[in-house]
Amino acid sequence: MSKHYDAVIVGGGVIGALTAKILSEGGKSVLILEAGIEGAMKPSNYQKYLRTLYTEGGVRGMPNGPYPWNSAAPSPAIPSAPTVRGEDDPYFVFDTPKHFMSDYLRMLGGTTLHWQGTSLRLVPNDFRMKSVYQKGIDWPISYDDLEPAYRRAEYELGVSADVEDQIFFGVWFPKGYVFPMHGLPQSRVDHYFKAALKKQSVRLHGGQYPLKVIPIPVARNSTPNPKYGIYAGYDPVSMVSNRDRGLRCQGNSSCMPLCPVQAKYSALKTLNELENSSQVEVRTQCVATRLILDEATNKIAFVEYNRYQNPDSPRHTVEMAKGTLIVLAANAIENATLLLASGSSPKGLANSSDQVGRNLMDHPYLYTWGYSSKRVYPFRGPDTTSGVESLRDGKFRKVHASFRASLSNWGWSSEPGHQLSSLLQEKTYGKQLRKTLAENMARMVKIGFMFEQLPSQKNRVTISPDYKDAMGNYRPVFSYHYDSYSLAGAEAAVNKVWKKISECAKIEDHTDYPDPAPSGYQRVSFNGKSYNIMGSGHIVGTHRMGRNKKHSVTDRNMKTWDHPNLYVVGAGNQVTIGTANPTLTAAALAIRAAEAMLRELQ
Amino acid sequence: MDKDRRTFLELSSELTGYSPIDLEGTGLVDEYRKLVEYEVGKNVTDLLYQTARSVLDKKSGEERDRTMHINIMASAILWPICQNLVVLWYRGQWSSMSSIWYKYYARVSPPSKVAPGKTFVPSTQSYTQQLCYKAAGAHPPGANPTGFGTWGLDPVFGDFAKHNRKRQ
Amino acid sequence: MSSKKSNLKSEIRELHKLLQDALEVEHATIPPYFTAWLSIKEGHNHESKEIIRSVLLEEMLHLTLAANLLNAIDGKPNLTHPDFVPRYPHILPHSGGHFEINIEKFSQSALKVFLQIERPEAKKALPEAEGFDTIGQFYAYVKEKLDKLCDEHGEQKVFCGDINLQIRPEDYYGSGSVVVVTNRNTAHDAIETIVEQGEGAHEGIFDKDHNIFGPGDGKELAHYYRFMEIHLGRHFKKGDTPRSGPHGSPLKVYFDEVYPLSMNMHKSDYPKGSEKRKALEKFSSGYNELLVALEEAFNGHRSGLTEAIARMFSLRNQALSLIQTPLGKGKGTLGLDFTSPTG
Numbered sequence A: 001m002s003k004h005y006d007a008v009i010v011g012g013g014v015i016g017a018l019t020a021k022i023l024s025e026g027g028k029s030v031l032i033l034e035a036g037i038e039g040a041m042k043p044s045n046y047q048k049y050l051r052t053l054y055t056e057g058g059v060r061g062m063p064n065g066p067y068p069w070n071s072a073a074p075s076p077a078i079p080s081a082p083t084v085r086g087e088d089d090p091y092f093v094f095d096t097p098k099h100f101m102s103d104y105l106r107m108l109g110g111t112t113l114h115w116q117g118t119s120l121r122l123v124p125n126d127f128r129m130k131s132v133y134q135k136g137i138d139w140p141i142s143y144d145d146l147e148p149a150y151r152r153a154e155y156e157l158g159v160s161a162d163v164e165d166q167i168f169f170g171v172w173f174p175k176g177y178v179f180p181m182h183g184l185p186q187s188r189v190d191h192y193f194k195a196a197l198k199k200q201s202v203r204l205h206g207g208q209y210p211l212k213v214i215p216i217p218v219a220r221n222s223t224p225n226p227k228y229g230i231y232a233g234y235d236p237v238s239m240v241s242n243r244d245r246g247l248r249c250q251g252n253s254s255c256m257p258l259c260p261v262q263a264k265y266s267a268l269k270t271l272n273e274l275e276n277s278s279q280v281e282v283r284t285q286c287v288a289t290r291l292i293l294d295e296a297t298n299k300i301a302f303v304e305y306n307r308y309q310n311p312d313s314p315r316h317t318v319e320m321a322k323g324t325l326i327v328l329a330a331n332a333i334e335n336a337t338l339l340l341a342s343g344s345s346p347k348g349l350a351n352s353s354d355q356v357g358r359n360l361m362d363h364p365y366l367y368t369w370g371y372s373s374k375r376v377y378p379f380r381g382p383d384t385t386s387g388v389e390s391l392r393d394g395k396f397r398k399v400h401a402s403f404r405a406s407l408s409n410w411g412w413s414s415e416p417g418h419q420l421s422s423l424l425q426e427k428t429y430g431k432q433l434r435k436t437l438a439e440n441m442a443r444m445v446k447i448g449f450m451f452e453q454l455p456s457q458k459n460r461v462t463i464s465p466d467y468k469d470a471m472g473n474y475r476p477v478f479s480y481h482y483d484s485y486s487l488a489g490a491e492a493a494v495n496k497v498w499k500k501i502s503e504c505a506k507i508e509d510h511t512d513y514p515d516p517a518p519s520g521y522q523r524v525s526f527n528g529k530s531y532n533i534m535g536s537g538h539i540v541g542t543h544r545m546g547r548n549k550k551h552s553v554t555d556r557n558m559k560t561w562d563h564p565n566l567y568v569v570g571a572g573n574q575v576t577i578g579t580a581n582p583t584l585t586a587a588a589l590a591i592r593a594a595e596a597m598l599r600e601l602q
Numbered sequence B: 001m002d003k004d005r006r007t008f009l010e011l012s013s014e015l016t017g018y019s020p021i022d023l024e025g026t027g028l029v030d031e032y033r034k035l036v037e038y039e040v041g042k043n044v045t046d047l048l049y050q051t052a053r054s055v056l057d058k059k060s061g062e063e064r065d066r067t068m069h070i071n072i073m074a075s076a077i078l079w080p081i082c083q084n085l086v087v088l089w090y091r092g093q094w095s096s097m098s099s100i101w102y103k104y105y106a107r108v109s110p111p112s113k114v115a116p117g118k119t120f121v122p123s124t125q126s127y128t129q130q131l132c133y134k135a136a137g138a139h140p141p142g143a144n145p146t147g148f149g150t151w152g153l154d155p156v157f158g159d160f161a162k163h164n165r166k167r168q
Numbered sequence C: 001m002s003s004k005k006s007n008l009k010s011e012i013r014e015l016h017k018l019l020q021d022a023l024e025v026e027h028a029t030i031p032p033y034f035t036a037w038l039s040i041k042e043g044h045n046h047e048s049k050e051i052i053r054s055v056l057l058e059e060m061l062h063l064t065l066a067a068n069l070l071n072a073i074d075g076k077p078n079l080t081h082p083d084f085v086p087r088y089p090h091i092l093p094h095s096g097g098h099f100e101i102n103i104e105k106f107s108q109s110a111l112k113v114f115l116q117i118e119r120p121e122a123k124k125a126l127p128e129a130e131g132f133d134t135i136g137q138f139y140a141y142v143k144e145k146l147d148k149l150c151d152e153h154g155e156q157k158v159f160c161g162d163i164n165l166q167i168r169p170e171d172y173y174g175s176g177s178v179v180v181v182t183n184r185n186t187a188h189d190a191i192e193t194i195v196e197q198g199e200g201a202h203e204g205i206f207d208k209d210h211n212i213f214g215p216g217d218g219k220e221l222a223h224y225y226r227f228m229e230i231h232l233g234r235h236f237k238k239g240d241t242p243r244s245g246p247h248g249s250p251l252k253v254y255f256d257e258v259y260p261l262s263m264n265m266h267k268s269d270y271p272k273g274s275e276k277r278k279a280l281e282k283f284s285s286g287y288n289e290l291l292v293a294l295e296e297a298f299n300g301h302r303s304g305l306t307e308a309i310a311r312m313f314s315l316r317n318q319a320l321s322l323i324q325t326p327l328g329k330g331k332g333t334l335g336l337d338f339t340s341p342t343g
Helices: A014-025 A043-055 A129-133 A143-157 A188-196 A267-273 A332-341 A417-425 A430-441 A484-504 A583-601 B003-016 B020-025 B029-056 B061-073 B078-091 B099-106 B124-128 B131-135 C002-028 C030-039 C046-072 C108-117 C135-153 C184-198 C223-232 C275-298 C303-324
Strands: A004-010 A030-033 A201-204 A207-210 A213-215 A280-283 A286-294 A299-308 A316-328 A365-371 A386-388 A403-408 A444-451 A460-462 A477-479 A522-526 A529-533 A566-568
Touching (some): A004 A014, A004 A583, A014 A030, A014 A267, A030 A316, A043 B124, A143 A583, A188 A213, A188 A386, A188 A403, A201 A484, A286 A316, A316 A332, A316 A583, A332 A460, A365 A484, A417 B078, A430 B003, A430 B131, A484 A522, A484 A529, B003 B020, B003 B078, B020 C275, B020 C303, B029 B061, B029 B078, B029 B099, B061 B078, B078 B131, C002 C030, C002 C046, C002 C135, C030 C046, C030 C303, C046 C184, C046 C275, C108 C223, C135 C184, C184 C223, C275 C303
Parallel strands (some): A004 A316, A030 A280, A316 A566
Antiparallel strands (some): A201 A207, A213 A386, A286 A299, A299 A316, A365 A444, A403 A444, A460 A477
């Protein structure tokens, strides 16, 4: 450890990359420590992961499917991981009957390698749930406060949408603002539902709510808007290794787990911009293990990390990194466990509030599905290009969770494999098989509902000396429950909203929640009905921001209350989850935090 | 073309409902033939092709269908192979015959490289050439994309595509 | 005064014909490049495949630029007349008439033809009215003609086409930037792009764009020199000249890792009603549908572009099926017929 950096950033995903970009633009020196391997950044690896997607055909639907197991820096839900007897996952530990079912990826580029790309802003009421609905807690900032950072985040991620579609529930944009690229073309599925739900509404607590099909803003390359940036325009960012590829979405239909042409944003693109920067150094295969405190100043003196040569071996050297500022950007789980693992007490560091690891939230997710009354030709395009977005807010939030309903362009889950088997069982073959299968596939529609969760002290990630990985680092231990607020939302979604939608759209309903739940789902019961739900990969809340040090981990600029030079940044700062996929918000928070860091470093 | 290759191709065509030239176009005929023959062994291969010929040599579609039902679908040895063959063509994955099939029906030992009952994707080409998507005008996830914006159009290929494009 | 006016009309008409020819010349290279590209098996010859792909993408750009040029002077791009797609082997118009182009697999002989197509214009060569020796000369003539007409009649009179017919940069992606042609300067830009990407600027072997293949000296090779790299199995490096040839790192090429497709196949090679004929016919009518969609796009119906793209992606898969279809032991595989269904 020879050099002193202006900032040492733990994590080489979207948060770390954006922070590094902004700090380096301000002339500051930055070190990024990434636990995982360089992996997808290298074109030959990228092609290898794509081939794994093909040859392990069944990994479709598993976000971490194509990515290799790394015993030195494990990720959850890696199919090629060695199975451990008696363990549901070789990395995550589950302390409650309900498991935390979301995952993330520890590799340079992070979870944006496998995300869908949905880039929604939170709506204003998401920031003031307590004041408006007497539920949850209010943020110390408002939508208005975060709006400028949202705009920059939309630039950095390359978001495609049209402003006129996105103005609802008080979401506003400055006059003249346009997104960098126009919204993606709508699918036949979207057209079908849009026509069917025109002027339709559903009755929920508090009144009638319209059912509106609205295009979804996404970080995926589309037609650039010449009016962007005061007529400077926007150039779509290509695949990192090939400027001719990825300039538009081609409809590969594999955003999750991997876009073959990188038309979808991943942090590789931001990291690629920084490749030749003399300000930014990226070190992979460096797992941060502890933050070392300077007792006199309460500042973090060093980041201690294990540097390993081989992902298959726990052998490592111990090194230290020193920075004026220390930034944790390793995602909501790893940020929390790193804080808990540091310091000399079980409470860890930055935890006078006892909130580190608590208030863990995700979007519980379920599907409904059926046959449309005419062909809509799914199994093409991005997973989702529109959703029923008109239930993201409303009076009903006083009694149950709000939710989004994504229209899927990918047919039913586990299809067409399931259908094929059934047809063969019935001794259908040849031309009849071909005809029936094609016809059924052409009319498969599916809707994905995602529900908000309220912050709860008992939803948390902790660590325990009983659970360590091969390198001797703490594995995340989860306590997780669904409360009636979310489950009541699920109930309304399936029994009222889906019911109304399927009636208006003349859908032959085939929704079924078998017991036991299929792999990747878990079963919940509420008011006499059962549902199979899964996680969304939207991990927030574990180091939330707040107004004072009693109830929160950081201030409104993501700086910890307890340590004057420590920032903890990401979706973990979110106070509530709302119904927005968190990456855009996390990126906006990172931008806001980095700007505060720059001010501090001047 | 050698006799067995022809039978394998015609049987595949009969079972999948795709013409022989369509199957040739996948470039997988030889790979799949080799795979199946290895997995089921020589004796069962001979039985399969012999029985297949009894179906394929019938003149009318009706007769072929009847003979298919009687000679192949009723066979606990042959119909499971044919089902797996359809899945191989349609989904690009092969499920090895089960231990029970090897022990009680075929009455042969599984060849050395076979893990009974396991499903695998033989090659990347198998994955990209899955027939189940072609008829529907779609494509396997991550391969053969249809192009920017095409998800908003009717398919231009497959069994639903209309070919009535007139010039101005 | 009146004689000047009629001059403009007939001169513009000649330019319409020339630019329609340009459209056909740019297009005529697409089936051969496409076929050579597709014939390279996946996983092998990655570099050569990428090089040919990059050239193919630029030819599509040139086609679009030619359409923009034609539209700018109020011509009507026609991609669907029965001879738009030539029968191969084909002698490229306005190129000296010395060599034939084929629809064939990737090979040294194919490369030699490609080198002829992209052959740079000799420094001293003057634009000629007939029998151009290179495509570069042909465009130089077009440029001169446009300049002359602008000088005599005014830019507005020459560039009188509907701007809404122009394909704009945001509509087009994949390779470089489309030029919206509205006046003399933008017409020059369009022509320069075509010529520089193809043959290279006179000064050297690099055009002014930036590097595809990772860190380098930030310059982009013209088509001619890209093909030369594959042909000679070696990359160019900084300091190399056209005379010195390439002295950079070796470029390994495996000419046997290609589909052995039949050269210059035509649907009439097989009897009517036969499976192989039907497959060839299906492809050629598919290609025709693509040209119909593209023509629509070039004549004001922007939705035609999305459809054209849909057909491009679909045809690629169809073509792959054809060139994988064996013809029997030692006889290779089926080829591709791009000609019109009635051709």
